[in-house]
Each structure stands twice: as structure tokens, then as C-alpha cells.
Amino acid sequence: MIDLEIKDLEKKIYDNKKVIATLFNRRNFRFRSNRMYAISGPKKTGKSMLIRLIIRLNDPDKGTIYLNGAPIQSLNLFEYRQYFSACLPGDYFFSESAQDEISYFGLYDSEMPILNQKNRVFTLASLVQLPQEKLAKNPNQLREEDRAKVQIARTLFGNSDCFLFDGTFDQLKIEDGIKILRNLKSICRQEEKLLVFATNRKEFQAESDEVLQLRAFD
Amino acid sequence: MNPLWSVELNNIFWIVIPVLICLFVLVYFHFIHWQKLLIPIFRSVIQLSILVLILGYVSPYASLKVAIFTCLFLLLPASIQSALSIWGIDKDSKGIASFLSYLIYSFLSLLIGSSLPVVIWFFLIFSIEESNDVALFQVWIALSGIAIITAMVSVTESGKIFIQKLNSGKNKIETALALGLTMFQSFHWLFKESVQKALTPILINMAIAGMGGIPFFMSAQILDGLNLTTALYTQLAILGGVFTASVTSILLMQKFLYSENYRYFFPERYNRDKRFKPRKKIKVR
Numbered sequence: 351m352i353d354l355e356i357k358d359l360e361k362k363i364y365d366n367k368k369v370i371a372t373l374f375n376r377r378n379f380r381f382r383s384n385r386m387y388a389i390s391g392p393k394k395t396g397k398s399m400l401i402r403l404i405i406r407l408n409d410p411d412k413g414t415i416y417l418n419g420a421p422i423q424s425l426n427l428f429e430y431r432q433y434f435s436a437c438l439p440g441d442y443f444f445s446e447s448a449q450d451e452i453s454y455f456g457l458y459d460s461e462m463p464i465l466n467q468k469n470r471v472f473t474l475a476s477l478v479q480l481p482q483e484k485l486a487k488n489p490n491q492l493r494e495e496d497r498a499k500v501q502i503a504r505t506l507f508g509n510s511d512c513f514l515f516d517g518t519f520d521q522l523k524i525e526d527g528i529k530i531l532r533n534l535k536s537i538c539r540q541e542e543k544l545l546v547f548a549t550n551r552k553e554f555q556a557e558s559d560e561v562l563q564l565r566a567f568d
Numbered sequence: 569m570n571p572l573w574s575v576e577l578n579n580i581f582w583i584v585i586p587v588l589i590c591l592f593v594l595v596y597f598h599f600i601h602w603q604k605l606l607i608p609i610f611r612s613v614i615q616l617s618i619l620v621l622i623l624g625y626v627s628p629y630a631s632l633k634v635a636i637f638t639c640l641f642l643l644l645p646a647s648i649q650s651a652l653s654i655w656g657i658d659k660d661s662k663g664i665a666s667f668l669s670y671l672i673y674s675f676l677s678l679l680i681g682s683s684l685p686v687v688i689w690f691f692l693i694f695s696i697e698e699s700n701d702v703a704l705f706q707v708w709i710a711l712s713g714i715a716i717i718t719a720m721v722s723v724t725e726s727g728k729i730f731i732q733k734l735n736s737g738k739n740k741i742e743t744a745l746a747l748g749l750t751m752f753q754s755f756h757w758l759f760k761e762s763v764q765k766a767l768t769p770i771l772i773n774m775a776i777a778g779m780g781g782i783p784f785f786m787s788a789q790i791l792d793g794l795n796l797t798t799a800l801y802t803q804l805a806i807l808g809g810v811f812t813a814s815v816t817s818i819l820l821m822q823k824f825l826y827s828e829n830y831r832y833f834f835p836e837r838y839n840r841d842k843r844f845k846p847r848k849k850i851k852v853r
Contacts, residue, residue, distance in 0.1 A: 405745075405746055407742060407745065407746065428750050431745070431748055432748055434746075435746070435747055435748045436747070437746065438739075438743055440739050440743065442737075442739055442740040444744070444757050454747070455747055455748065458749060458750075458756075504747065505747065508748050514746075
């Protein structure tokens with residue numbers, strides 16, 4: 351179970367040591383397990399930054415993030431990150447085939463047997479609507495929407511409590527995206543996971559339990 | 569015993585002619601700039617001459633101390649060369665401080681990496697009975713030079729690839745971190761590529777050791793009339809030592825470069841928290 355609370359959040363964006371934007375304007379956020387949240391807003395309003403702050407790739411200038419009541423600065427960074435699995439923008443792949451790419455996290459997970467890993471890859475591929483014949487292909491040679499599906503499946507592979515997607519769904523066809531989000535919603539409910547995704551598509555936002563709207567220089 | 573075959577100064581010009589023809593072809597067709605060819609040739613002649621001078625100078629005083637000092641002396645130019653190559657690739661840090669850090673990393677990698685085979689060779693060489701001490705010390709120094717120089721080439725290559733890939737693949741590391749991998753695991757693809765590419769020449773060399781490339785040392789021993797089996801064992805000891813020196817040096821260099829660079833992924837937190845650890849314990853509600 352995850353209860354992520356962000357209080358009085360403020361983040362300054364710098365360019366050559368000059369502040370060019372102040373994001374979030376001391377806003378509060380709360381994310382809990384069993385729910386799916388959509389983050390929306392125009393460009394440069396901090397959608398990606400919010401996800402980076404949650405997984406602690408960046409730290410806020412003001413405000414505190416609490417995980418189950420504990421300020422995240424008090425937690426070990428790498429133990430804290432085990433709770434999350436995020437998909438950041440950009441097609442960066444580590445393996446020669448989509449199948450290996452999806453199970454990339456499994457390389458470092460000694461607890462999961464290889465047979466289970468293979469089964470999990472096939473399960474995830476069907477969950478993200480990726481045809482099985484594409485699993486053998488190099489992810490870099492797939493079409494944009496299939497690359498996005500591989501990235502979504504790769505993110506879901508680890509047994510994290512919270513999944514975050516930064517604009518990944520925007521690369522999908524609307525009907526595929528809706529199907530995948532519905533599948534993910536059922537996983538959220540069954541396995542008590544938290545799912546956060548940044549998108550500007552109304553159709554995808556409609557699938558979420560809550561939409562967090564960010565404003566320019568909010 | 570006189571060697572079976574030796575080259576005198578008046579005969580060596582026979583090999584200079586084909587070398588000059590090759591150089592001419594390379595430069596004439598603009599395959600490579602003449603400066604890039606001239607510098608290594610010039611350096612190889614100078615370095616070989618210096619090596620001969622050193623060996624000649626230390627021979628009358630042949631002792632363990634002198635041999636160790638000579639090996640350490642060989643490490644210095646190798647480290648400088650390696651540090652210069654890696655420093656030239658790193659566009660983010662051009663200061664003298666970064667050069668010095670690369671120099672220290674190269675020196676330590678080469679020193680530690682080549683120590684093990686050099687020590688083993690020492691015991692192997694000096695276990696021979698009825699030995700001529702001066703000649704054996706010379707052989708030991710020459711072998712140490714082979715280990716150091718091969719390790720230097722590998723360390724330089726691995727360091728260059730590490731820095732190049734790091735500069736172009738920062739987002740890839742962040743992608744891995746976002747998947748929940750640890751910092752070391754997120755760098756794993758980078759280690760893999762650097763180590764593989766740096767080891768490729770050595771592995772090829774080992775793969776064709778018995779066929780295409782008759783090793784220099786073995787051919788010299790055979791020419792000197794040594795038993796073939798002994799020459800083979802000696803060559804295996806040399807190949808094994810060179811491989812060990814290269815792999816150990818590469819891994820150490822990777823470790824140093826990783827320690828130097830991983831923190832820059834989190835400048836905000838690094839400045840504030842000092843290597844990601846909170847300054848004081850915060851009470852958990």
C-alpha cells in the first residue's frame with residue numbers, strides 16, 4: 351500500500367543560474383494505492399517534473415514529500431525507489447529484442463525464476479496489446495506505438511507498488527491506449543497498485559479516477 | 569650461445585623500404601594524415617631506444633630494487649598517455665584537476681592491474697636454475713613492459729568508451745534508474761559496452777595466438793634454440809599474465825570512473841545531502 355503526500359510543493363527551473371519558472375506554487379498533492387491518477391496541463395507546467403520529484407530524480411526547492419507518513423529524505427534513496435517504476439520520455443532500450451527488453455528488470459531480480467520471467471513477458475505483452483510476433487524484434491525497429499507498448503510492459507515488469515508514465519500513452523492509438531488503461535485499472539484494484547500518468551488526451555484522462563490539472567507557472 | 573638469427577643496423581634498412589611504401593600508399597590515398605603516422609613511428613623508435621638505454625643502464629646494478637624501480641618508471645609514461653587520451657575525449661571537464669584525476673586513476677589501475685602477473689612472472693623466471701641474473705632481470709623488465717603497455721591500451725580504450733557513452737547516454741541511465749534499478753545496475757550497460765570493446769583486441773589476439781600471429785616472444789625463444797614445449801608454456805604464461813593485467817586494470821578504471829561520475833546525476837541532492845545520506849535523522853511520523 352502506498353500513500354504519497356506532497357505538501358507545499360515548489361520547484362524552480364533554472365537556465366544559466368537564472369530562475370525562468372516557478373512550478374506548482376506551493377500546491378498539495380495526494381496519491382494513494384488502488385487509484386489511477388492522470389496529470390494534465392500545458393507544456394512547461396511541471397508534469398514531467400512532478401514525476402521526477404516523486405521518484406526522486408530531482409528534489410523540490412520547497413515543500414516535503416511523505417511516503418506513508420515518512421518524509422522521503424529520511425528514507426534510503428535506493429530503498430525508496432524500489433516502490434516505484436517509471437517510464438520517462440525518450441526511447442532508450444537496453445536489449446536486442448522486445449522480449450529481453452520487457453524483462454530487463456528481471457536481469458537483476460534474482461528472486462524471480464527465468465521461467466516465471468518468460469511467462470510474465472507474454473502476460474504483459476497481451477496486457478499492453480503487443481502482438482507476440484513482435485517480441486522477437488529489435489525494439490528500435492518497431493513503430494512508435496509498439497515502442498511505447500514495450501516501454502509500458504518494461505515498466506510493469508518489476509513488482510513495484512507504484513507505476514508512473516510520463517507521456518507514454520500519448521504515443522499510442524486512442525483505442526489501444528484506452529484498452530491498456532482499463533487493463534491497468536483492473537490491476538490497480540486487484541493488486542493495490544498506484545498508477546500515475548501524464549497525458550493531455552481527454553480520452554485517457556476519462557479513464558482515470560482523478561485528474562490533476564496543472565496550470566502555467568502554477 | 570649465439571642466436572640463430574639477428575638483425576644488424578646495415579640490414580634493418582630492408583624492412584624500412586616496405587614500411588615506406590605502405591606509408592606512401594596510406595598518405596597518397598588520404599586514408600590517414602601523415603602526422604598521425606609520423607608521430608607513432610617517431611615515438612616507437614624513441615621509446616625503444618630509451619628502453620634499451622634503461623636496460624643497459626640498470627644491467628650492471630641488476631637487483632630486485634632496480635627492477636621494481638624500472639617497472640614503476642615504465643608506468644608513468646603509460647599513465648600519462650592513458651590520462652591524456654581520456655581527458656581529450658571528456659568535453660565536460662577540461663581543467664587540469666580533471667586531468668590529474670584521470671592520471672591518478674590510470675596510474676593506480678595500471679599499477680594494481682599489472683602487479684599480479686608481474687609478481688607471478690618474477691617467481692616463474694627466477695625459479696629457473698643456473699640463471700644468468702642480469703639477463704633474467706632484463707627479461708622480467710621487458711615482460712613487465714608488455715603487461716603495462718597492453719593494460720594501458722585496454723584502460724585507455726575502456727575509459728574513452730565509458731566517457732563517450734556516458735556523455736551521450738545520460739538519459740538512458742535515468743531511464744534505468746526510473747525502472748527501479750540501483751545506481752550500479754543503471755550503469756551496467758555502460759560497463760558492459762566499455763569492457764567488451766576494450767577487451768576485443770586482446771581476445772582476438774588470444775584467439776589467433778597459435779595460428780596467424782606467431783607471438784614475438786615465442787618466436788624469439790624458438791630462434792634462440794629453446795625447447796618448443798618450454799616456449800609454448802612461456803608463451804601461455806605471458807598471454808595469461810597480459811590478459812589478467814588488462815582485465816584487472818579495465819575493471820579498476822571502470823570503478824574509478826563510475827565513482828567519479830555517478831554523483832553528477834543528482835547535483836541538487838549531492839550538494840545538499842553529501843552522497844545521498846541525510847545529515848540528521850528525521851523522525852518518522
